[in-house]
Amino acid sequence: xxxxxxxxxxxxxxxxxxxxxxxxWANAGTERAxxxxxxxxxxxxxxxxxxGTHTTAAVLRFQGANRLAQSGRLDDGTRxxxxxxxxxxxDRRPVPASGSGRRIVVSQRQNYVWLVRSDGSxxxxxxxxxxxxxxxxxxxxxxxxxxxxxxxxxxxxxxxRLRLHNFVRFAPCGIGFHQVPQYKSTGAQIHxxxxxxxxxxxxxxxxRLTRAMSDRVWDFTVTGTKVVVVRG
Numbered sequence: 001x002x003x004x005x006x007x008x009x010x011x012x013x014x015x016x017x018x019x020x021x022x023x024x025w026a027n028a029g030t031e032r033a034x035x036x037x038x039x040x041x042x043x044x045x046x047x048x049x050x051x052g053t054h055t056t057a058a059v060l061r062f063q064g065a066n067r068l069a070q071s072g073r074l075d076d077g078t079r080x081x082x083x084x085x086x087x088x089x090x091d092r093r094p095v096p097a098s099g100s101g102r103r104i105v106v107s108q109r110q111n112y113v114w115l116v117r118s119d120g121s122x123x124x125x126x127x128x129x130x131x132x133x134x135x136x137x138x139x140x141x142x143x144x145x146x147x148x149x150x151x152x153x154x155x156x157x158x159x160x161r162l163r164l165h166n167f168v169r170f171a172p173c174g175i176g177f178h179q180v181p182q183y184k185s186t187g188a189q190i191h192x193x194x195x196x197x198x199x200x201x202x203x204x205x206x207x208r209l210t211r212a213m214s215d216r217v218w219d220f221t222v223t224g225t226k227v228v229v230v231r232g
Contacts, residue, residue: 030055033074036082037062041091043194054194061090061127061197064110070199090197095122096230099139103226104170104177104217106207108132110232111197113177113207115220123220126213127197128177134205135175135229142225146173150223157181157204162190164206166214170227177207177221179214 031049037058038044042065045054056072063070065088066081074082081087088094095114098105102118108130115123144150148169155167155178162181169176180189180196193210195201201208209217 030074033079033082034058037090040082040087041089043090045194053200057194057198057200058090060200061111062087064112064197065090065093072198090127091125093125095120096232098228098230099226101226103228104142104221106130106227106229108135108137108229108231111199113209113213113217115216124213124216126210126216128213129180129196129198129201129203129208131203131205135171135207137229137231140170140227140229141223142168142170142221142227143223145169145171148173151218151221156184161185165211166209166218167206168214168217168221170221170225175205175207177209177214177217179211180208 027049030051031047034044034047034049034055037055038047040062042058042062044058045052051074059074059078060070060072062082063072063078068078068081093110093112095105095116096107098116100120103116105114105116106112106128111128111130112125113128114125117123142150150169152167153165155164156162157164161184163184164181165179167176167178180191180193182189191201196208196210
Protein backbone atom coordinates (compact mmCIF):
# COMPACT_ATOMS: atom_id res chain seq x y z
CA UNK A 1 0.00 0.00 0.00
CA UNK A 2 2.87 2.29 0.89
CA UNK A 3 4.43 1.63 -2.54
CA UNK A 4 1.16 2.50 -4.26
CA UNK A 5 0.90 5.76 -2.34
CA UNK A 6 4.47 6.68 -3.25
CA UNK A 7 3.80 5.87 -6.91
CA UNK A 8 0.70 8.04 -6.85
CA UNK A 9 2.68 10.99 -5.44
CA UNK A 10 5.34 10.59 -8.12
CA UNK A 11 2.69 10.41 -10.85
CA UNK A 12 1.04 13.59 -9.62
CA UNK A 13 4.41 15.39 -9.49
CA UNK A 14 5.26 14.32 -13.03
CA UNK A 15 1.84 15.40 -14.30
CA UNK A 16 2.22 18.78 -12.63
CA UNK A 17 5.61 19.30 -14.25
CA UNK A 18 4.28 18.39 -17.68
CA UNK A 19 1.25 20.64 -17.34
CA UNK A 20 3.26 23.55 -16.00
CA UNK A 21 5.38 23.60 -19.18
CA UNK A 22 2.59 22.88 -21.64
CA UNK A 23 1.38 25.66 -23.95
CA UNK A 24 -1.75 27.37 -22.65
CA TRP A 25 -1.38 26.08 -19.07
CA ALA A 26 -1.50 28.96 -16.56
CA ASN A 27 0.29 28.73 -13.23
CA ALA A 28 2.36 30.74 -10.77
CA GLY A 29 5.65 29.11 -11.83
CA THR A 30 5.18 30.17 -15.43
CA GLU A 31 4.16 33.68 -14.34
CA ARG A 32 7.34 33.97 -12.28
CA ALA A 33 9.38 32.77 -15.26
CA UNK A 34 7.71 35.34 -17.52
CA UNK A 35 8.62 38.13 -15.12
CA UNK A 36 12.19 36.93 -14.98
CA UNK A 37 12.41 36.62 -18.77
CA UNK A 38 11.16 40.19 -19.14
CA UNK A 39 13.78 41.45 -16.66
CA UNK A 40 16.42 39.72 -18.80
CA UNK A 41 15.21 41.47 -21.96
CA UNK A 42 13.65 38.39 -23.52
CA UNK A 43 10.13 39.85 -24.10
CA UNK A 44 7.81 37.15 -22.76
CA UNK A 45 4.75 39.36 -23.12
CA UNK A 46 2.23 39.78 -20.28
CA UNK A 47 3.05 37.82 -17.11
CA UNK A 48 -0.22 35.89 -17.16
CA UNK A 49 1.01 32.40 -16.26
CA UNK A 50 0.21 30.98 -19.68
CA UNK A 51 2.98 29.48 -21.82
CA GLY A 52 1.71 30.65 -25.19
CA THR A 53 3.65 31.42 -28.35
CA HIS A 54 4.87 34.80 -27.12
CA THR A 55 6.42 33.28 -24.00
CA THR A 56 7.73 30.28 -25.94
CA ALA A 57 9.57 32.72 -28.21
CA ALA A 58 11.10 34.38 -25.14
CA VAL A 59 12.21 31.01 -23.78
CA LEU A 60 13.83 30.21 -27.14
CA ARG A 61 15.68 33.54 -27.11
CA PHE A 62 16.87 32.87 -23.57
CA GLN A 63 17.99 29.35 -24.42
CA GLY A 64 19.84 30.60 -27.50
CA ALA A 65 21.61 33.35 -25.56
CA ASN A 66 22.63 30.90 -22.83
CA ARG A 67 23.66 28.10 -25.21
CA LEU A 68 20.99 25.69 -24.04
CA ALA A 69 19.03 23.25 -26.20
CA GLN A 70 16.36 25.38 -27.85
CA SER A 71 13.23 23.44 -26.92
CA GLY A 72 11.04 26.41 -26.03
CA ARG A 73 10.10 24.64 -22.81
CA LEU A 74 10.76 25.68 -19.23
CA ASP A 75 12.58 22.46 -18.39
CA ASP A 76 14.77 21.99 -15.33
CA GLY A 77 17.97 23.11 -17.06
CA THR A 78 16.33 26.25 -18.42
CA ARG A 79 14.78 27.18 -15.07
CA UNK A 80 18.10 26.61 -13.30
CA UNK A 81 19.90 28.95 -15.68
CA UNK A 82 17.04 31.44 -15.66
CA UNK A 83 17.32 31.97 -11.90
CA UNK A 84 21.12 31.72 -11.73
CA UNK A 85 23.14 34.68 -10.50
CA UNK A 86 24.58 35.63 -13.89
CA UNK A 87 22.46 34.43 -16.83
CA UNK A 88 23.15 35.96 -20.24
CA UNK A 89 20.52 38.56 -21.08
CA UNK A 90 18.60 38.13 -24.31
CA ASP A 91 19.33 41.70 -25.39
CA ARG A 92 22.96 41.97 -24.21
CA ARG A 93 25.07 39.06 -25.45
CA PRO A 94 28.78 38.51 -25.99
CA VAL A 95 29.92 38.66 -29.60
CA PRO A 96 30.89 35.17 -30.84
CA ALA A 97 34.34 34.55 -32.29
CA SER A 98 34.31 36.34 -35.64
CA GLY A 99 37.72 37.86 -36.27
CA SER A 100 38.49 41.52 -35.71
CA GLY A 101 37.82 44.94 -37.17
CA ARG A 102 34.64 46.77 -38.04
CA ARG A 103 32.03 44.19 -38.94
CA ILE A 104 28.51 42.87 -38.69
CA VAL A 105 28.31 39.50 -36.96
CA VAL A 106 25.42 37.11 -37.53
CA SER A 107 24.86 34.02 -35.37
CA GLN A 108 22.56 31.53 -37.05
CA ARG A 109 22.19 29.38 -33.95
CA GLN A 110 21.29 32.32 -31.74
CA ASN A 111 19.30 34.12 -34.48
CA TYR A 112 21.11 37.29 -33.52
CA VAL A 113 23.06 40.22 -35.05
CA TRP A 114 25.80 42.50 -33.67
CA LEU A 115 27.22 45.68 -35.18
CA VAL A 116 30.84 45.80 -34.05
CA ARG A 117 33.02 48.92 -34.24
CA SER A 118 36.69 48.79 -35.26
CA ASP A 119 37.76 48.90 -31.59
CA GLY A 120 35.65 45.82 -30.81
CA SER A 121 32.86 47.65 -28.97
CA UNK A 122 29.26 46.88 -29.90
CA UNK A 123 27.31 49.66 -31.61
CA UNK A 124 24.02 47.74 -31.63
CA UNK A 125 22.65 44.22 -31.25
CA UNK A 126 19.26 42.63 -31.79
CA UNK A 127 17.49 39.39 -32.74
CA UNK A 128 16.72 38.36 -36.31
CA UNK A 129 15.04 35.69 -38.44
CA UNK A 130 16.93 34.04 -41.30
CA UNK A 131 16.97 30.89 -43.41
CA UNK A 132 20.07 28.71 -43.22
CA UNK A 133 19.17 26.83 -46.39
CA UNK A 134 20.05 29.91 -48.43
CA UNK A 135 22.80 31.56 -46.41
CA UNK A 136 25.96 29.66 -45.53
CA UNK A 137 28.43 30.57 -42.82
CA UNK A 138 31.42 32.60 -43.93
CA UNK A 139 32.60 36.16 -44.55
CA UNK A 140 30.78 38.46 -46.96
CA UNK A 141 31.01 42.10 -47.98
CA UNK A 142 28.15 44.56 -48.24
CA UNK A 143 27.63 46.04 -51.67
CA UNK A 144 25.96 45.57 -55.02
CA UNK A 145 25.60 41.96 -56.17
CA UNK A 146 24.48 40.43 -59.46
CA UNK A 147 23.99 43.88 -60.95
CA UNK A 148 21.63 44.92 -58.14
CA UNK A 149 21.94 47.97 -55.91
CA UNK A 150 23.67 47.65 -52.56
CA UNK A 151 21.01 49.60 -50.68
CA UNK A 152 17.35 50.13 -51.40
CA UNK A 153 15.36 52.16 -48.91
CA UNK A 154 12.07 50.49 -49.84
CA UNK A 155 12.65 47.27 -51.74
CA UNK A 156 9.87 44.89 -52.81
CA UNK A 157 9.51 41.13 -52.68
CA UNK A 158 8.99 39.08 -55.85
CA UNK A 159 5.21 39.34 -55.57
CA UNK A 160 5.26 43.11 -55.26
CA ARG A 161 2.92 42.92 -52.26
CA LEU A 162 5.53 43.35 -49.55
CA ARG A 163 7.83 46.24 -48.67
CA LEU A 164 11.36 45.35 -47.54
CA HIS A 165 12.33 48.53 -45.74
CA ASN A 166 16.02 49.44 -45.32
CA PHE A 167 17.26 46.65 -47.59
CA VAL A 168 21.06 46.28 -47.31
CA ARG A 169 22.60 43.66 -49.61
CA PHE A 170 25.61 41.60 -48.58
CA ALA A 171 25.35 38.20 -50.31
CA PRO A 172 24.47 37.11 -53.88
CA CYS A 173 22.13 37.65 -55.31
CA GLY A 174 19.18 38.90 -53.27
CA ILE A 175 20.23 38.30 -49.68
CA GLY A 176 20.43 41.24 -47.33
CA PHE A 177 19.18 42.79 -44.11
CA HIS A 178 15.79 44.51 -43.91
CA GLN A 179 12.90 45.23 -41.57
CA VAL A 180 10.32 42.47 -41.11
CA PRO A 181 8.37 42.68 -44.40
CA GLN A 182 5.31 44.92 -44.42
CA TYR A 183 2.16 44.60 -46.48
CA LYS A 184 2.13 47.56 -48.84
CA SER A 185 -1.65 47.70 -48.63
CA THR A 186 -1.76 48.20 -44.84
CA GLY A 187 1.77 48.84 -43.61
CA ALA A 188 1.43 45.96 -41.13
CA GLN A 189 4.34 43.57 -40.66
CA ILE A 190 3.84 39.96 -41.74
CA HIS A 191 4.73 38.82 -38.20
CA UNK A 192 5.40 40.53 -34.84
CA UNK A 193 8.86 41.51 -33.66
CA UNK A 194 8.67 39.07 -30.75
CA UNK A 195 9.16 36.17 -33.18
CA UNK A 196 12.62 37.49 -34.05
CA UNK A 197 15.45 35.58 -32.40
CA UNK A 198 13.69 32.25 -32.88
CA UNK A 199 13.10 29.61 -35.54
CA UNK A 200 9.33 29.98 -35.20
CA UNK A 201 9.44 31.84 -38.51
CA UNK A 202 11.71 31.43 -41.53
CA UNK A 203 12.66 34.03 -44.10
CA UNK A 204 13.14 33.50 -47.83
CA UNK A 205 16.88 33.96 -47.36
CA UNK A 206 17.25 37.51 -46.04
CA UNK A 207 17.72 38.58 -42.45
CA ARG A 208 14.62 40.17 -40.93
CA LEU A 209 15.07 42.80 -38.24
CA THR A 210 13.08 45.27 -36.19
CA ARG A 211 12.56 48.69 -37.74
CA ALA A 212 14.99 50.24 -35.26
CA MET A 213 17.73 47.67 -35.94
CA SER A 214 17.27 47.95 -39.70
CA ASP A 215 17.85 51.71 -39.30
CA ARG A 216 21.09 50.97 -37.40
CA VAL A 217 22.27 48.48 -40.04
CA TRP A 218 21.47 50.97 -42.82
CA ASP A 219 23.54 53.70 -41.14
CA PHE A 220 26.39 51.35 -40.12
CA THR A 221 26.89 49.73 -43.52
CA VAL A 222 28.93 51.11 -46.40
CA THR A 223 30.21 49.37 -49.49
CA GLY A 224 32.69 46.75 -48.34
CA THR A 225 31.49 46.45 -44.75
CA LYS A 226 32.41 42.97 -43.55
CA VAL A 227 29.55 40.61 -42.63
CA VAL A 228 30.62 37.51 -40.73
CA VAL A 229 28.06 34.70 -40.53
CA VAL A 230 28.83 32.10 -37.85
CA ARG A 231 26.95 29.11 -36.57
CA GLY A 232 27.46 29.54 -32.83
